[in-house]
Amino acid sequence: MHEPLIQNIKELVILNEAEVDLVEEAFKPITLKKKQFLLQKGEPSNHMRFIAAGCLKLFEIDKAGREYILQFGIKGWWMNDLYAYLSLKPVTYFIQAIVDSVVLQIHRDRLNELFNEIHMLDRFFRIKTQNGYVALQERTIHSMSQTAEERYYNFVKRYRIMEQQIPQYMIASYLGITPEHLSTIRKNMGSRL
Amino acid sequence: MHEPLIQNIKELVILNEAEVDLVEEAFKPITLKKKQFLLQKGEPSNHMRFIAAGCLKLFEIDKAGREYILQFGIKGWWMNDLYAYLSLKPVTYFIQAIVDSVVLQIHRDRLNELFNEIHMLDRFFRIKTQNGYVALQERTIHSMSQTAEERYYNFVKRYRIMEQQIPQYMIASYLGITPEHLSTIRKNMGSRL
DNA sequence: AATTTTTCTTAAGATACCTTAATTTTTTGA
DNA sequence: TCAAAAAATTAAGGTATCTTAAGAAAAATT
Numbered sequence: 001m002h003e004p005l006i007q008n009i010k011e012l013v014i015l016n017e018a019e020v021d022l023v024e025e026a027f028k029p030i031t032l033k034k035k036q037f038l039l040q041k042g043e044p045s046n047h048m049r050f051i052a053a054g055c056l057k058l059f060e061i062d063k064a065g066r067e068y069i070l071q072f073g074i075k076g077w078w079m080n081d082l083y084a085y086l087s088l089k090p091v092t093y094f095i096q097a098i099v100d101s102v103v104l105q106i107h108r109d110r111l112n113e114l115f116n117e118i119h120m121l122d123r124f125f126r127i128k129t130q131n132g133y134v135a136l137q138e139r140t141i142h143s144m145s146q147t148a149e150e151r152y153y154n155f156v157k158r159y160r161i162m163e164q165q166i167p168q169y170m171i172a173s174y175l176g177i178t179p180e181h182l183s184t185i186r187k188n189m190g191s192r193l
Numbered sequence: 194m195h196e197p198l199i200q201n202i203k204e205l206v207i208l209n210e211a212e213v214d215l216v217e218e219a220f221k222p223i224t225l226k227k228k229q230f231l232l233q234k235g236e237p238s239n240h241m242r243f244i245a246a247g248c249l250k251l252f253e254i255d256k257a258g259r260e261y262i263l264q265f266g267i268k269g270w271w272m273n274d275l276y277a278y279l280s281l282k283p284v285t286y287f288i289q290a291i292v293d294s295v296v297l298q299i300h301r302d303r304l305n306e307l308f309n310e311i312h313m314l315d316r317f318f319r320i321k322t323q324n325g326y327v328a329l330q331e332r333t334i335h336s337m338s339q340t341a342e343e344r345y346y347n348f349v350k351r352y353r354i355m356e357q358q359i360p361q362y363m364i365a366s367y368l369g370i371t372p373e374h375l376s377t378i379r380k381n382m383g384s385r386l
Numbered sequence: 387a388a389t390t391t392t393t394c395t396t397a398a399g400a401t402a403c404c405t406t407a408a409t410t411t412t413t414t415g416a
Numbered sequence: 417t418c419a420a421a422a423a424a425t426t427a428a429g430g431t432a433t434c435t436t437a438a439g440a441a442a443a444a445t446t
Contacts, residue, residue: 060334068337070330083327086320119312126319127279133326134276136333137263141253143336144261144369148433167393176337181433183395341403360423374403376425 005050012127013120027104032097039095045084047105051077054101055165069174148177149185198243205320206313220297225290232288238277240298244270247294248358253286262367341370342378
């Protein structure tokens with residue numbers, strides 16, 4: 001259950017056995033059925049969350065009821081409404097399982113304790129967040145400089161594994177286009193894919 | 194010279210006097226004339242950088258020579274091609290002074306030493322990066338869900354201080370629109386501003 | 387296997403934003 | 417203080433993407 005988490009941490013920092021035990025004890029599993037919500041707008045987000053299995057989406061719904069997907073997550077990814085988590089304010093996003101999933105989560109208070117007990121954990125989250133920031137910055141550049149077709153092509157190339165378990169209309173939302181437009185793009189790309 | 198930096202760090206974590214001295218010694222000032230480059234595509238980015246005065250932009254230039262501004266920075270902001278800094282690869286972005294500026298910078302090697310000497314520094318950069326991530330995520334959502342006019346209006350409301358020292362065509366680039374379109378938007382907004 | 391629900395496709399008309407190009411205004415530097 | 421450079425405006429025509437609406441295909445449920 002906890003192996004992917006420990007492996008994920010050990011990719012970036014060194015933990016001794018006692019520390020591994022501390023971490024394993026602190027993270028509790030949550031299982032989610034397809035379409036089940038992990039987080040809904042207005043709730044507090046008191047946990048840091050790691051995806052141990054499955055696939056989830058983090059998204060916003062605007063006043064017109066339109067859904068904007070900020071992030072997909074699969075096994076080995078971290079997912080949260082970080083602003084709500086850090087500020088203790090109610091979340092503005094939703095997190096929902098796209099397929100049956102397992103999430104490991106730790107309460108903010110316990111994680112903050114762990115930061116003092118395991119110095120390397122501060123470092124781990126620093127590096128993780130830095131990497132996430134870099135990826136998001138790249139997405140920002142691409143959303144400004146590339147056409148929808150280019151963005152779709154790059155998404156498929158980069159996230160083949162995800163693409164297979166995610167419906168097309170969600171990918172469209174992630175790319176910032178309508179499902180209808182993505183459909184036309186796919187038709188036009190034809191054999192090039 | 195170093196006060197804004199120390200203040201910036203002390204907003205988030207506690208440093209004792211010895212640690213303050215260490216930090217002040219480690220960060221070296223660089224002065225930049227308006228339009229001078231701090232970083233150009235292809236160079237390595239071996240320093241973490243803090244803006245002590247002035248205003249700079251971080252941007253990409255695509256094959257067609259078009260400029261896409263990823264970030265503005267003023268006094269009290271951090272600025273870097275984080276990917277290049279972390280990966281040791283050549284930078285893909287440019288950093289250029291918009292007005293005369295002063296930057297405090299520390300070499301990666303020295304900063305990594307400091308992470309071991311001052312545990313709170315790991316935490317400082319973790320929190321800083323988390324905040325940056327949250328801000329970037331919000332920008333992503335807005336670029337998907339808002340019109341150019343809404344984005345401009347929010348930019349002006351949020352970054353009044355910046356807006357005054359930055360030419361309009363750069364703000365257009367940051368917002369992902371053409372200078373011509375921003376001009377029309379301003380005309381249409383008219384008295385509403 | 388049949389039915390319902392979800393997802394994907396197609397197409398026509400609408401619109402936000404872009405491109406190009408010329409002109410005006412503002413800022414900079416000699 | 418004037419000339420040159422940089423920045424902002426205007427406008428016409430073009431294009432990427434959206435909206436709406438309907439139907440087809442695929443997947444889930446009974």
